[in-house]
Structures are given as C-alpha cells and as structure tokens.
Amino acid sequence: MRRRWTILFVIALGLGVLGLVIGVFVDPRRFYFSYLTAWLYFVSIGMGAVLLVMTGHAARARWFGALRRVAEIPAATFPFFLLLVLPIFFGLDELYPWVHPSPELGEEALHVIDHRKSWLNIPFFVVRTLVWIGLFAIAAVVLVRGSIALDRAFDPARRQRLYRFSCGGLVILGFVLTWASFDWIMSLDPTWYSTILGVYFFAGGFSGALSLLAINSAVLRRAGALPEEGATERQTAVGRLLLAFVIFWAYQGFAQLLIIWIANLPAEVGFYQRRSGSAWGWVSFVLALAHFGIPFLLLLSRRLKRSPIALAAIAAWLLFAHYVDIYWLVMPNLTPSRIAPHWLDLAALLALFGALGLSALLLFRNRSLVAQTDPYFHQSLRYVSWP
Amino acid sequence: MRSGLLAEYEDPEILVRAIRALRREGIVAMDAHMPYPVREVLEALELPPSRVPIYCFLGGLAGASYAYLLQWWTNGFDYALNVGGRPLGAAPAFIPPTFEGTVLLAAFGALLSFLGFSRLPRLWAPVDEVPQFSRVTSDRFFLAVDATDPRFDRIEAENILLASGALSVSAFGLLPRKEAER
Numbered sequence: 248m249r250r251r252w253t254i255l256f257v258i259a260l261g262l263g264v265l266g267l268v269i270g271v272f273v274d275p276r277r278f279y280f281s282y283l284t285a286w287l288y289f290v291s292i293g294m295g296a297v298l299l300v301m302t303g304h305a306a307r308a309r310w311f312g313a314l315r316r317v318a319e320i321p322a323a324t325f326p327f328f329l330l331l332v333l334p335i336f337f338g339l340d341e342l343y344p345w346v347h348p349s350p351e352l353g354e355e356a357l358h359v360i361d362h363r364k365s366w367l368n369i370p371f372f373v374v375r376t377l378v379w380i381g382l383f384a385i386a387a388v389v390l391v392r393g394s395i396a397l398d399r400a401f402d403p404a405r406r407q408r409l410y411r412f413s414c415g416g417l418v419i420l421g422f423v424l425t426w427a428s429f430d431w432i433m434s435l436d437p438t439w440y441s442t443i444l445g446v447y448f449f450a451g452g453f454s455g456a457l458s459l460l461a462i463n464s465a466v467l468r469r470a471g472a473l474p475e476e477g478a479t480e481r482q483t484a485v486g487r488l489l490l491a492f493v494i495f496w497a498y499q500g501f502a503q504l505l506i507i508w509i510a511n512l513p514a515e516v517g518f519y520q521r522r523s524g525s526a527w528g529w530v531s532f533v534l535a536l537a538h539f540g541i542p543f544l545l546l547l548s549r550r551l552k553r554s555p556i557a558l559a560a561i562a563a564w565l566l567f568a569h570y571v572d573i574y575w576l577v578m579p580n581l582t583p584s585r586i587a588p589h590w591l592d593l594a595a596l597l598a599l600f601g602a603l604g605l606s607a608l609l610l611f612r613n614r615s616l617v618a619q620t621d622p623y624f625h626q627s628l629r630y631v632s633w634p
Numbered sequence: 635m636r637s638g639l640l641a642e643y644e645d646p647e648i649l650v651r652a653i654r655a656l657r658r659e660g661i662v663a664m665d666a667h668m669p670y671p672v673r674e675v676l677e678a679l680e681l682p683p684s685r686v687p688i689y690c691f692l693g694g695l696a697g698a699s700y701a702y703l704l705q706w707w708t709n710g711f712d713y714a715l716n717v718g719g720r721p722l723g724a725a726p727a728f729i730p731p732t733f734e735g736t737v738l739l740a741a742f743g744a745l746l747s748f749l750g751f752s753r754l755p756r757l758w759a760p761v762d763e764v765p766q767f768s769r770v771t772s773d774r775f776f777l778a779v780d781a782t783d784p785r786f787d788r789i790e791a792e793n794i795l796l797a798s799g800a801l802s803v804s805a806f807g808l809l810p811r812k813e814a815e816r
Contacts, residue, residue, distance in 0.1 A: 501729060508726050509718075509727060549687075
C-alpha cells in the first residue's frame with residue numbers, strides 16, 4: 248500500500264512540477280496566482296492540522312488518543328512550507344497591487360496603499376511571512392517530536408509539557424493565523440479590509456484538517472494500521488466535529504457578508520461586488536451550497552457519520568469545497584469579470600499534493616501510527632460516542 | 635405499560651441476561667428502569683431508533699420558513715419600508731432572525747416530541763404500585779414485561795425472570811382476565 252501511495256505522489260509531483268515549469272514561461276502572472284491558490288489551500292489545512300493537534304492536547308481529549316498520530320501526519324509536514332513559499336516571493340509584484348500600485352486604481356485606493364506602506368512593503372512582508380510559517384513550523388516540530396518521544400517511553404511530565412505548550416501556543420498561533428490571512432489574502436485587494444477574515448480562514452482550514460483526518464483514518468483503518476476497537480465511535484466524533492466546523496465556517500462567512508453588505512462602504516463592498524456579478528456570483532452560490540448546504544444536511548445523519556466510506560466521501564467533498572473557497576478568495580483579484588479555470592491551477596495543486604504527500608510518507612517511515620504507550624490511547628479504545 | 639410483571643435486579647449485567655432469555659422465548663415488549671443509563675441494557679432491548687430527531691428537523695424547517703416568510707411578507711409587502719436604499723426583500727438581513735426561528739422551533743420540536751413519546755409529564759404509572767420500585771432511583775435495576783405481548787404467559791415469564799436471577803418478581807396493573815385467573 249505504501250508503495251502505491253509513493254507512486255501516486257511521485258506521479259502527481261512529476262506532472263505538477265512539469266506543468267509549473269512550462270507555466271512559468273507561458274503565463275507567469277497566472278502561474279503565481281495558481282501557485283498562491285494551491286499554496287494557501289495546503290497551508291490553511293496544515294495550520295488547521297497543527298491547531299487540531301494542539302486542541303487535542305489542550306483539551307486532554309482522551310477519545311483522540313488513537314487518532315492523534317493520524318492528525319499529526321499533515322501537521323508534521325508544515326516545516327516544508329518554508330521551502331514551498333519561495334516561488335511566491337518572486338511573484339509579489341504580480342500578485343499584490345501594493346508593490347507597484349498602478350494609477351488606474353484611482354486616487355482613493357492609491358491614498359490607502361500609501362497609508363499602508365510601512366506595513367505592506369516587500370522586505371517586511373517576506374520577513375513576516377517567514378515568521379508566520381516559522382512559528383507554526385516550530386509548533387508542529389515540538390508537538391510531533393514530543394509525541395514520538397512519548398512512544399519510546401511514556402512520561403507524564405512530557406505530556407504535561409505538551410499540554411502547557413499547546414495551551415499557550417493556541418493563543419499565539421491564533422493571532423499568527425489572523426495576521427497571516429491579512430497578509431496573504433486581504434492584501435490581494437488594495438483597499439478591502441475585514442477583521443473577521445482570519446477567523447473565516449481558520450474555519451475553512453480547520454474543517455479541511457478534520458476532513459483530512461476523516462479520510463486518512465478511513466484509509467489507514469482499511470489498511471489495518473489503526474485499531475478496530477472503538478473505531479466507529481471515534482469516527483462518529485470526528486463527523487460531529489466536522490458538522491460543527493461546517494456550521495462555524497458558514498457562520499463566519501455569513502457574518503462577514505452581512506456586516507459588509509449592510510454597511511455598504513465603498514472600501515469594503517467591492518469585495519462582494521466582484522463576487523456577486525454574473526460570473527463570480529455563481530461561484531459564491533456554489534460555494535455556499537458546497538461548503539455548507541449539502542454537507543450540513545448530510546452530516547446531520549447519524550448513519551452517514553458512522554459509515555467509514557460515507558464520511559470519507561463527505562470529507563473529500565469538503566476538501567474540494569475548501570479549494571473552491573480559496574479559489575473564490577484569490578482568483579477574482581486576477582480576473583474580476585470572468586471565471587477562467589486554467590491548467591496551471593491543477594498543476595500547482597498536483598505539485599504541492601505530491602510534495603507534501605511524499606514528505607509525509609518520508610517523515611512517518613517506520614513509525615507507529617498509534618501512540619500505544621499513551622494511557623489516552625487505551626482510553627480512546629473504550630471511548631463511547633453516545634448516543 | 636399498563637400491566638405486566640416487574641422483576642427486580644441487583645446488577646445490570648443480570649438484567650441483560652434476563653432480557654436475552656425473554657427474547658429467546660419471543661417476548662419482546664419490555665422496558666428497563668435503571669438509576670442511570672447502561673449502554674448494554676439499551677442495546678439488549680433493541681429499541682427502535684428514536685423519532686425525536688425527525689420532529690426536531692421538521693420543527694427547524696418550520697421555524698426557518700415561518701421566520702423568513704414573516705419578514706419577507708411584512709418588510710416586502712404588508713408594510714414596505716425602504717431602509718438605507720436596500721432592496722425590500724433583503725435576504726442577508728433576514729437570515730439572523732431566520733436562524734433564531736430555526737433554533738427555537740427545532741428545540742420545541744425536540745422537547746415536545748420527547749415529552750409526547752415518553753408520555754411525560756406523568757405523576758403515576760402502574761409500575762409505581764410495586765413497593766420495591768421506589769429503589770429504582772438509588773440502587774436497583776428493574777425489568778418490566780408487558781402483558782400485552784402476544785407471547786406473554788404469566789407463569790412462563792415469571793419462571794424465566796426468577797431463573798435469570800431476579801430478587802423479586804411482582805405483578806403490576808390490571809392483568810388481562812385470562813392471566814389474572816391463574
């Protein structure tokens with residue numbers, strides 16, 4: 248099975264990199280936008296995974312014991328984003344209007360951009376981006392290394408340290424994620440601002456991380472790598488969390504829409520004007536249905552949450568919806584009046600999927616997929632998701 | 635349950651064995667009374683899935699439509715009011731009350747259907763006639779077998795209950811005539 252996945256990831260990486268190399272010469276502007284979209288997609292899920300593991304520690308979640316390592320897999324690949332971000336630094340000029348503001352933006356926008364110059368300039372942006380990723384990467388390394396050290400010999404004091412690290416880290420990383428979303432997404436639009444964007448970005452990423460957890464645990468359970476005992480109960484719990492965060496995402500998305508729509512201020516409302524026209528309006532509609540309407544109704548069903556295949560299918564659908572979400576956030580800045588899917592989008596997605604998949608396989612080579620020495624692991628087997 | 639037999643147990647595990655023994659004889663109409671919920675007992679009873687979620691969902695649906703349509707009608711037609719130049723049927727502004735309406739009627743649907751299905755509130759039930767039953771809230775587990783079960787036979791059921799390890803078996807309610815005569 249491992250071999251099959253390695254081949255899949257290598258093919259994805261090969262095709263993706265080939266596409267990206269061709270794309271950077273054919274259409275560099277599109278290349279950067281496609282790459283940023285795919286990169287934000289994986290970064291948001293990675294951040295969600297780190298926060299999920301930390302939440303598990305901070306809540307001392309016993310049921311999570313047998314799933315913690317599965318959740319740690321996407322979190323562990325986070326340091327690779329320090330490498331994967333590099334192409335974006337070469338394309339800042341193409342991506343962000345504040346680098347070289349064009350006079351077409353109008354006096355108002357130019358004034359706003361000038362006002363934000365001390366924050367939005369290339370050196371500071373690059374340093375901030377590296378700090379944001381670096382902090383998440385440090386958290387990921389501490390958590391995964393600590394968890395693997397617990398495998399060798401269980402030590403309550405070490406777990407207590409992980410608990411404390413998580414409680415404090417969640418607060419810091421909550422701010423980091425918000426600032427990162429302001430830098431990476433909000434500044435794509437020269438004048439737009441929305442203070443809730445960070446929470447919205449988190450909600451999407453966290454539901455992505457939970458979806459990935461549902462899929463990975465279904466795949467690994469099928470392969471016999473995870474304990475069968477209580478697996479359905481734990482899966483139901485993941486399904487319930489998924490339902491909660493689908494609702495949470497819709498809540499944040501709607502709160503942002505309502506406040507901006509009802510205030511109707513020129514600096515903010517352009518964001519939704521672009522996304523409600525004849526072209527992007529359809530994407531907004533599909534996004535609301537795909538990321539909330541459909542999964543919400545499906546996840547209400549207890550039977551679907553208890554079936555491994557059904558839950559994995561809903562989770563896969565949500566991962567797709569999350570890509571539409573990121574696409575909807577980024578792409579209207581490139582083509583405001585039309586939806587223009589491009590093969591580079593797929594290439595960027597494949598390249599990052601392959602790279603991160605391979606690094607996950609590499610990091611967890613010869614590692615146990617369950618933390619068997621942990622008392623929480625044994626409590627997790629007896630966990631009852633009632634009713 | 636209007637009438638039947640009430641068996642008293644010290645331990646939920648014995649209760650589970652009694653349920654299985656009765657089911658093997660084809661007697662299925664029974665109910666367990668316990669100081670706290672025991673998963674094994676609920677599983678052994680093989681209760682049908684609860685219908686409360688359906689009523690909760692229908693209540694939510696009704697609440698959403700009622701709240702939305704009320705605003706749509708009052709704001710858009712009955713007393714059309716232009717607020718800040720926004721359209722009269724301003725969907726985003728209607729959503730928060732719609733959400734509240736959904737939650738309110740979904741909660742009512744869940745609560746009222748739960749009360750209805752459990753026939754609550756009820757101050758007295760035939761099982762309360764049995765003196766031992768007062769210990770159900772502290773340390774005893776009870777199994778009530780319904781006399782209306784087509785396979786119910788008082789002597790046979792009593793034998794099974796006693797053989798399964800019941801501390802006591804008592805009749806409650808008005809047993810059907812053919813049973814009472816025995």
